[in-house]
Amino acid sequence: MTLNRALFAAGVTAVCAWVLVPIWLIASSAIGGQAVISAWPKPFLPIGGSLDTLLRFLAIDGVWKSMLVSVEVAAITMVLAICLGAPAGYALARFKFRGAVPFRLLVLMTRAFPVAILALPLTVGFIRIGLYDTAFGVALVHTTLALPFAVLVSASLFQAIPHELEEAAWVFGCSRVQAFLRVVLPLGAPGIAAVAIFAFVISWNEVFAASVLSVRTRTLTAYLLAVLSESPLYVQFAGAFLLIVPSVLFIFLVRKQLFAMWGIANR
Numbered sequence: 112m113t114l115n116r117a118l119f120a121a122g123v124t125a126v127c128a129w130v131l132v133p134i135w136l137i138a139s140s141a142i143g144g145q146a147v148i149s150a151w152p153k154p155f156l157p158i159g160g161s162l163d164t165l166l167r168f169l170a171i172d173g174v175w176k177s178m179l180v181s182v183e184v185a186a187i188t189m190v191l192a193i194c195l196g197a198p199a200g201y202a203l204a205r206f207k208f209r210g211a212v213p214f215r216l217l218v219l220m221t222r223a224f225p226v227a228i229l230a231l232p233l234t235v236g237f238i239r240i241g242l243y244d245t246a247f248g249v250a251l252v253h254t255t256l257a258l259p260f261a262v263l264v265s266a267s268l269f270q271a272i273p274h275e276l277e278e279a280a281w282v283f284g285c286s287r288v289q290a291f292l293r294v295v296l297p298l299g300a301p302g303i304a305a306v307a308i309f310a311f312v313i314s315w316n317e318v319f320a321a322s323v324l325s326v327r328t329r330t331l332t333a334y335l336l337a338v339l340s341e342s343p344l345y346v347q348f349a350g351a352f353l354l355i356v357p358s359v360l361f362i363f364l365v366r367k368q369l370f371a372m373w374g375i376a377n378r
Contacts, residue, residue, distance in 0.1 A: 134355060140344075141165060141352035168349040177334035180246055182357075184321075184330055185314040187250035192261040192310040193303055195254070200265025201291060205274070218259045226252070230323045237324060244325045252320040257310040264309075268302035269295060312358050 142165070168174065199218075203211060233252065234243065242248030272295055280290035296303070321333035329337070335350045 134359075137348055137351050137355065140348040165349050165353065168346055168353065171338065173334060173338070174331070177329050177331045180328055181315055181330040181332070183246045184250045184253060185311045187247060188253040188257060188314040189307045189310045191250065191254040192257045193306055196258055196261025196306055197265045197296070197299070197303065199262045200267075201269050201295065203262070203266040204269035215263070218262050221255065221259055226256075226320050226323075230319070233320075234323060244328050246328055249321050249324050249328075249330065250314065252324065253314040253317055254310070256317065257306075257313045260309050261306040264302055264306055265299065268299045272298050308362055311361055315358055316354070 203215065237243040237248050242251070276294050276298070277287075277290045280294045281287070285293065315330075316332060317330075318332040318336055321330040322336060325333060331354065335354070
């Protein structure tokens with residue numbers, strides 16, 4: 112038993128280090144500046160650091176505009192991923208039909224096609240229909256990347272919700288759609304929160320499609336890729352730190368729903 116606990120603690124420590132150490136290195140380099148970047152060993156706290164580098168980065172022309180575009184694209188991606196993924200997951204969880212297993216595989220196979228291969232056809236198609244260089248066009252591609260996760264997570268959670276609850280709603284006069292909206296969807300809120308987190312993080316961090324499909328209306332990642340390639344290293348760390356902060360804050364805000372997902376999944 113002691114060995115199992117030790118292995119479990121070692122695994123948790125390794126995972127935490129894998130996640131937190133890069134964030135700590137980026138944050139300390141962004142705040143400490145060039146002195147922390149060139150120092151070895153790295154100080155645990157960037158003593159003598161300041162926010163001058165971050166403020167200088169935020170003063171770069173176009174940063175705030177691209178940040179607002181990133182928020183807009185991520186919000187559209189979350190809405191589309193939930194609106195398309197939740198009904199598809201409900202259909203997989205509640206209905207038995209031919210081709211359900213191949214459909215699951217096809218959903219996963221959408222992640223097998225690199226965006227780089229589809230870049231030229233997407234660009235030509237978006238130009239023809241007027242979606243090129245728009246936030247909605249980039250959000251459509253990001254939704255495609257997030258949709259497999261949204262469908263499969265929604266299906267697994269809806270399977271864990273007892274079907275008898277829907278039948279009780281039908282008895283009291285609800286239609287299938289009303290039962291889904293008033294009973295199933297609120298109980299599946301933790302899973303919806305997980306889908307929202309995943310969609311937001313994918314959209315916020317994605318750079319290739321945003322760079323190819325936009326010129327003037329670029330997300331923050333695409334803008335930084337074009338602007339900071341020749342910038343000093345500490346300015347690049349400041350940009351990376353400001354990219355991390357919104358994702359961490361968003362996950363922190365919905366953490367209760369995310370943790371509650373395991374309670375529903377295990378009932």
